[in-house]
Amino acid sequence: MTSYFIAGASPLGGEPMNIVLTDGLIAGIGDDLAVPGGAAVVDGAGLVALPGLVDLHTHLREPGREDAETVASGTRAAAAGGFTAVFAMANTSPVQDTAGVVEQVWRLGHQAGWADVFPIGAVSVGLGGEHLAELGAMADSAARVRVFSDDGKCVWDPVLMRRALEYVKAFDGVIAQHAQEPRLTDGAQMNEGVVSAEIGLAGWPAVAEEAIIARDVLLAQHVGSRLHVCHLSTAGSVDLVRWAKARGVEVTAEVTPHHLLLTDEYARGYDPVFKVNPPLRTAEDVEAVRAGLVDGTIDIVATDHAPHPREDKDCEWAAAAFGMTGLETALSVVQQTMVDTGRMSWADVARVMSAAPARIGRVSTGPRAQGRPLAAGEPANVTLVDPAARATVDPGRQQTASPNSPLRGLSLPGRVVATFLRGRPTVLDGRPRQADAQEVR
Amino acid sequence: MKHLLSTADLSRSEAVTILDTAAQMAATQERAVKKLPTLRGRTVVNLFFEDSTRTRISFETAAKRLSADVINFSAKGSSVSKGESLKDTALTLKAMGADAVIIRHQASGAPHTLAHAGWLDAPVINAGDGTHQHPTQALLDAYTMRRHLKGEVRGAADSKGVIGRDLSGLSVVLVGDVLHSRVARANVALLHTLGAQVTLVAPPTLLPVGVDVWPCAVSYDLDAVLREHQPDALMMLRVQRERMSSAGGGFFPSPLEYSRLYGLDQRRLDMLPGHAIVMHPGPMNRGLEISAQAADSPRSVIVEQVANGVAVRMAVLYLLLAGTSGTEGA
Amino acid sequence: MGSDPAVSADAGITRGVLTSAEIDRALTRIAYEILERNKGGAQVVLLGIPTRGVYLADRLARKILAVEPELAPEGLVGRVDITMYRDDLQRGPVRAVGSTQIPVNGVDGKSVVLVDDVLFSGRTVRAALDAITDLGRPHTVQLAALVDRGHRRLPIRPDFVGKNLPTALDERVKVNLAEIDGADSVTISHGGTTEARR
Numbered sequence: 001m002t003s004y005f006i007a008g009a010s011p012l013g014g015e016p017m018n019i020v021l022t023d024g025l026i027a028g029i030g031d032d033l034a035v036p037g038g039a040a041v042v043d044g045a046g047l048v049a050l051p052g053l054v055d056l057h058t059h060l061r062e063p064g065r066e067d068a069e070t071v072a073s074g075t076r077a078a079a080a081g082g083f084t085a086v087f088a089m090a091n092t093s094p095v096q097d098t099a100g101v102v103e104q105v106w107r108l109g110h111q112a113g114w115a116d117v118f119p120i121g122a123v124s125v126g127l128g129g130e131h132l133a134e135l136g137a138m139a140d141s142a143a144r145v146r147v148f149s150d151d152g153k154c155v156w157d158p159v160l161m162r163r164a165l166e167y168v169k170a171f172d173g174v175i176a177q178h179a180q181e182p183r184l185t186d187g188a189q190m191n192e193g194v195v196s197a198e199i200g201l202a203g204w205p206a207v208a209e210e211a212i213i214a215r216d217v218l219l220a221q222h223v224g225s226r227l228h229v230c231h232l233s234t235a236g237s238v239d240l241v242r243w244a245k246a247r248g249v250e251v252t253a254e255v256t257p258h259h260l261l262l263t264d265e266y267a268r269g270y271d272p273v274f275k276v277n278p279p280l281r282t283a284e285d286v287e288a289v290r291a292g293l294v295d296g297t298i299d300i301v302a303t304d305h306a307p308h309p310r311e312d313k314d315c316e317w318a319a320a321a322f323g324m325t326g327l328e329t330a331l332s333v334v335q336q337t338m339v340d341t342g343r344m345s346w347a348d349v350a351r352v353m354s355a356a357p358a359r360i361g362r363v364s365t366g367p368r369a370q371g372r373p374l375a376a377g378e379p380a381n382v383t384l385v386d387p388a389a390r391a392t393v394d395p396g397r398q399q400t401a402s403p404n405s406p407l408r409g410l411s412l413p414g415r416v417v418a419t420f421l422r423g424r425p426t427v428l429d430g431r432p433r434q435a436d437a438q439e440v441r
Numbered sequence: 442m443k444h445l446l447s448t449a450d451l452s453r454s455e456a457v458t459i460l461d462t463a464a465q466m467a468a469t470q471e472r473a474v475k476k477l478p479t480l481r482g483r484t485v486v487n488l489f490f491e492d493s494t495r496t497r498i499s500f501e502t503a504a505k506r507l508s509a510d511v512i513n514f515s516a517k518g519s520s521v522s523k524g525e526s527l528k529d530t531a532l533t534l535k536a537m538g539a540d541a542v543i544i545r546h547q548a549s550g551a552p553h554t555l556a557h558a559g560w561l562d563a564p565v566i567n568a569g570d571g572t573h574q575h576p577t578q579a580l581l582d583a584y585t586m587r588r589h590l591k592g593e594v595r596g597a598a599d600s601k602g603v604i605g606r607d608l609s610g611l612s613v614v615l616v617g618d619v620l621h622s623r624v625a626r627a628n629v630a631l632l633h634t635l636g637a638q639v640t641l642v643a644p645p646t647l648l649p650v651g652v653d654v655w656p657c658a659v660s661y662d663l664d665a666v667l668r669e670h671q672p673d674a675l676m677m678l679r680v681q682r683e684r685m686s687s688a689g690g691g692f693f694p695s696p697l698e699y700s701r702l703y704g705l706d707q708r709r710l711d712m713l714p715g716h717a718i719v720m721h722p723g724p725m726n727r728g729l730e731i732s733a734q735a736a737d738s739p740r741s742v743i744v745e746q747v748a749n750g751v752a753v754r755m756a757v758l759y760l761l762l763a764g765t766s767g768t769e770g771a
Numbered sequence: 772m773g774s775d776p777a778v779s780a781d782a783g784i785t786r787g788v789l790t791s792a793e794i795d796r797a798l799t800r801i802a803y804e805i806l807e808r809n810k811g812g813a814q815v816v817l818l819g820i821p822t823r824g825v826y827l828a829d830r831l832a833r834k835i836l837a838v839e840p841e842l843a844p845e846g847l848v849g850r851v852d853i854t855m856y857r858d859d860l861q862r863g864p865v866r867a868v869g870s871t872q873i874p875v876n877g878v879d880g881k882s883v884v885l886v887d888d889v890l891f892s893g894r895t896v897r898a899a900l901d902a903i904t905d906l907g908r909p910h911t912v913q914l915a916a917l918v919d920r921g922h923r924r925l926p927i928r929p930d931f932v933g934k935n936l937p938t939a940l941d942e943r944v945k946v947n948l949a950e951i952d953g954a955d956s957v958t959i960s961h962g963g964t965t966e967a968r969r
Contacts, residue, residue: 189549197651198449200549200573200626205650269557270550314558316527318548318571458867465852465868474905479855507855604870759855764865 003027004420005035009044009384011374013346019049021380024422028376042428046388047417050350052084052381054370055327056147056176056254056357057230057302060086060117062108063101064093069307069401071105074327075114077305077400079426081327082383082416084115085370087361090122091152097122097133099141106143114426116370118363121145123164123175127153132163139171146362149176151230152277154212156182161216165225172362174252176228177216179237180278184208189318191264191279199268201317204279206234213237217244217251228360229253231304233278235288242297252360254302255289257326257333258406262286266406272313272320273406276306293352294343300357303330307402324406328398332412335387340413350374368422380423389415399432444556444565445757447574448631453607456634460584461604462756463749470506470752480509480762483540488530489568490516490546495723495747496568500543500577503754509762512537527551531560539563541762549573549623564761572621578722579627581753583608583635585746586674589718609636612670616642616663616703617678617730620649620692624722625678629657642666644703646692647684663703667712675713676720677705677731696729706732710740718742784961788944789934791955794917797933798827801915802834804931809882812839814910816881817848820899821869823888825850826950827917831886849874851885851906856898871902878907884931888946890916893927918957920944 006019011029020027020036027036035041055078061069069077071088078086088105090096096105102119109117121138125131127150138145148168155161155177164175185208190196192203213229217240220227229241232253241253258276263283266274274280292298306323313320326333334353338344344352358364358371372378392411395403419427426433442455451459469477485504487497497513504511514534527546534542541564544552549571556565569575590611593602613632619625619641632639639657641648652659660666667675680699685691693699700706705719713719719731719741727733736743789797809815812835819828832848852869860866885899896914903912915931920938938944938959947956 192650194651194654197649197655198626200571200623202572203650270553311526314526314528316546316548316551316554318550319527462868465870468870469855472906477855477905478901479860759868760865763855763860765861765863 003036003039004042004423004425005033005039006042006044006049006382006384009047009049011049012350013048016044019044019374019382021382021420021423024380024424026374026376026378026380026382029374042384042418044384047384047386048346049374050082050346050383050385051354051372051374052370052383052419052421053082053331053353054085054357054361054363055083055303055305055330056087056228056300056361057151057256058086058088058305058327059091059307059323060088060105061307062092063104067309071108071117072112072114073399073401074305074307075109075112075117076432077325077327077398079114079419079421080399080416080432081329082331082385082419083327084381084383084419084421084426085118085358085363086115086327087118087120087147089151090120090149091127095122095126096120097125097127099134099137099143102138102143102145103141114432115421116363116368118147118361119143119145120151120176121148123148123150123155124160129153129156129160132160132167135164135167135173136170139173146171146173147176147228147360148173149178149230151176151178154178154180154182156212158215158219162219162223165220165227166223169225174226174228174360174362176230177212178230179209179212179216179232181208181211184211188279189275190267191281193264193282195264195267199270201267204277206236206281206285209234209278210236210240213240217241217249220251221247221249225250227251231256231259231278231302232289232292232298233259233281233285235285238288238292238297242292245297252299252356253292253297254300254357255293255298256304257301257330258324259289260286260293260301260337261333262406267317270317272315272317273324273404273408275317275320275322276324276406277322290337290343293338299360300352301330301334302357303327305400306404307400308404310403313404324404325395325398325400325402326405327400329393329405329407329412331385331416332414333407335414336412339387380420382418382420383416384418386415386417387413389413391415442760444552445576445761446552446556446565446567448576448579448627448634449574451576451631451634453634453636456580456583456631457605457607459580459753459756459760460587462760463580463584463753464604466755466759467749467752475506476508477506478508479759480504480507483509483762484538485509485511485541485543485758485762486534486537486539487511487513488534488542488544489514490544490551491569493545493569496545499747499750500566500568500754503751503758506751507755507758509540509758512539527555528558528560531555531558535561535563541566541758543568545569547571566757566761569623571623573623573626575623575627576631577750577754577757578624579631580757581746581750582628582676582720582722583631584749584753585720585742586611586613586637586718588749589742590673590716607635608632611637611674612640612672613637613674613676614640614642614666614670614672615676615678616705618647618680618684618692619643619652619678620647621681621684622678628676629655633657640666640670640672642703644693644699663709664712667709671714672717673714674718674720675705676722679722679724680726680730682726682729700729704730704732705735707734710735710738713740720746723747785958787956788918788936788959789957794933794955794957797917798830799834801931801933802831802838805831805884805913805915806835806838808913808930812842812847814880814882815847816874816878816883816909818851818883818885818899818903819848820885820887820895821850821852822951823946823948824886826948827888828886831915846874846876851899851902853895853898853902856901858894858898871906873906878903878909881909882911882913883909884913884915886915888917889944890914890919890929890932891922893923893925896927897925917946918944
């Protein structure tokens with residue numbers, strides 16, 4: 001395998017160093033390294049080197065909705081966004097609720113070669129919320145599933161939730177909960193508050209998220225299991241997770257880039273590109289999730305990348321699908337909201353977008369480990385980002401197969417220049433780079 | 442004014458211009474020949490995704506009185522109910538050469554999307570969208586209030602001396618299902634713009650979270666409001682009977698309790714000042730939000746509201762269609 | 772109808788056509804001609820075309836009443852707004868609709884005299900004729916104009932004229948009346964800063 005010599009990039013934003021990648025590993029990091037024979041040189045001047053990003057919450061849509069995204073297009077988008085691994089949510093068709101389906105998704109990811117794909121298993125059969133899916137079989141499959149979620153739907157039945165939390169302890173799994181009290185959100189379209197009252201859209205109250213989180217942290221404590229809270233979006237949810245962590249509950253939480261940046265004011269124009277679940281909240285909530293990410297209450301940023309074909313958004317608000325794309329803009333949004341504001345360092349970014357999600361998903365050990373430090377001997381999963389670059393978001397130029405980016409037309413900082421997956425560039429000079437056929441094999 | 446989507450978009454002078462124009466339109470409707478040649482050759486489409494015979498007929502009458510050609514495009518039984526998207530419907534209307542589209546839709550914001558998505562360039566008039574807005578209803582309500590309460594003879598239907606005037610100084614009380622009411626939202630915004638003091642009265646379950654920032658007062662106690670405010674106009678909102686049996690066991694315990702606490706009966710009618718008028722956007726639930734006595738009392742202007750609707754819709758069609766399209770007019 | 776006072780100032784080559792006294796004499800003559808033609812004022816209804824035609828109709832009514840004091844003023848004069856009958860609504864911004872006031876006994880069987888300030892293309896009169904048709908069925912319709920500047924585009928001719936004024940198309944004739952302009956005068960301006968109005 002080829003060697004790469006990254007000249008003068010700044011690991012985690014620190015002093016410029018040379019980084020040598022050989023045979024899928026980081027061979028060395030230092031300011032006095034020589035270019036190995038035959039190595040390709042990558043100019044790293046002005047670039048920040050981060051460990052390959054890991055997204056704990058991606059919708060790849062395959063199998064079932066290949067018109068929106070495929071494993072190949074979704075992982076190519078992930079690579080373009082600086083990710084070397086994604087966790088693929090279970091709400092495909094058929095649902096990822098058996099060993100067969102999760103192995104299919106895992107294999108598709110492996111064949112595409114853009115990023116490691118870790119399938120998430122459904123908690124309940126068909127996301128029906130009634131019977132536990134075969135969690136053990138999925139855990140034992142080739143896909144080695146450790147994260148289970150009915151995302152898109154809440155595991156609403158408290159008994160089912162308790163059983164799921166207990167059952168996954170056997171293989172160190174985690175339940176990732178989509179916290180949404182269904183009765184309080186019947187027909188809900190957007191955050192319930194001043195804006196919804198004025199523009200006449202049915203409200204999705206913050207309490208519908210917070211009530212489930214409160215119940216689940218207490219359940220997780222009671223049964224001594226791990227809970228992960230998906231796309232936490234309200235100030236009250238931050239308070240609840242902070243309180244639970246203080247009590248020693250094994251809870252982790254994620255926030256999406258869009259909840260770090262956007263508010264429900266964007267709904268005023270009835271453009272369904274801003275329709276998402278959980279909905280965009282208020283400016284106070286945005287500040288609370290930013291503060292929660294800074295103080296560690298919120299462990300990670302995860303995209304909830306939810307591609308939809310054009311026709312699912314080219315309609316009136318109520319008829320539109322929930323969800324927005326995010327893989328290719330996540331790092332820029334985090335830079336704008338957290339780094340450029342001085343609230344987080346690049347080391348913090350590496351923690352919340354690489355190390356912590358890999359650890360929660362239990363993929364941070366072994367020869368194909370993700371979320372490892374930038375250090376000699378570690379797998380060569382490296383992302384190079386140019387923090388001084390700025391670009392206007394144009395969904396038509398993105399790698400994802402769907403156009404539903406809420407950031408369309410927005411100017412954002414930061415550009416992913418290169419992504420290395422175990423020493424092989426999936427992105428180079430800012431462009432996705434298809435792996436050679438033999439490397440895929 | 443390119444479209445009429447929400448009363449919140451109207452300035453005071455735009456709103457007064459609509460009311461003034463409506464007054465001139467109403468005058469033409471007292472003649473033997475009611476038809477005017479004004480919009481001859483223009484095509485107006487009534488695009489109704491939701492049944493509302495009375496609103497559709499009111500718009501259709503207004504357009505025809507101005508000599509416009511009217512095409513009724515009802516979603517029921519058409520390709521729309523077979524899954525055709527709003528977008529394709531809009532493209533069809535554009536191809537047919539619609540000069541204006543009047544849209545009624547069950548989804549809040551659908552008229553906004555129709556106007557701004559780039560699918561067609563004709564003016565869009567919102568004839569009621571979901572629980573959002575119903576601007577021509579609010580305009581006809583304001584027109585009716587101005588006629589009765591701002592004319593030379595207060596309390597009588599009299600258009601003399603109202604031209605150019607707003608509703609400043611009037612106290613208006615709206616009672617009922619504010620949560621689901623596009624009429625309430627449209628009225629609060631317009632009445633505020635026109636200078637009236639608005640008070641909403643409803644059980645707390647029928648008020649939206651976030652109502653506290655609206656430009657109006659809110660109360661749960663109808664008797665206290667009638668006693669203390671002595672309103673000039675009292676508008677009873679329609680309460681749909683299905684609100685009693687929806688999720689969570691309904692928004693109020695029983696029709697009887699609702700009538701007792703929030704219905705307009707003879708006793709409450711007698712609490713109003715002598716010149717006050719009683720309004721209802723229709724259709725009424727007699728015996729629920731309004732008693733037959735109150736609905737049929739001399740103070741009731743409910744039937745007149747319907748007639749005024751034609752004049753107001755003529756005014757809106759005239760103002761949106763008579764000038765050069767896209768010109769910033771009055 | 773409405774004209775822009777800024778033009779005369781701007782053109783700088785404005786000259787007077789009629790003075791206040793000449794306007795009054797012309798109206799007096801027209802009043803007598805109306806009575807003469809209609810064998811008295813009993814069946815006459817004066818309908819002014821906004822804006823300035825309304826004031827001219829009022830003045831004519833006063834002069835007729837001075838001659839025939841037994842006539843009922845409320846049956847003699849009214850106004851007809853022609854906005855919604857115009858053929859040029861879609862050129863230019865939307866126009867405010869004015870009010871139409873018909874004398875108490877209506878126009879059926881009457882001798883209606885339309886009153887306008889300047890007769891030019893004839894399009895305004897055409898619109899007024901359509902408006903009157905919707906108001907009733909007069910016995911006759913006649914036309915009085917303070918100034919006839921020529922350049923008719925329609926087969927319309929005046930019955931009563933204050934002054935025939937030959938003009939070029941790019942000239943602008945402006946009638947000023949004390950009721951809204953402060954003082955009476957008729958002026959003409961050259962220079963073509965404005966295109967022909969009607």
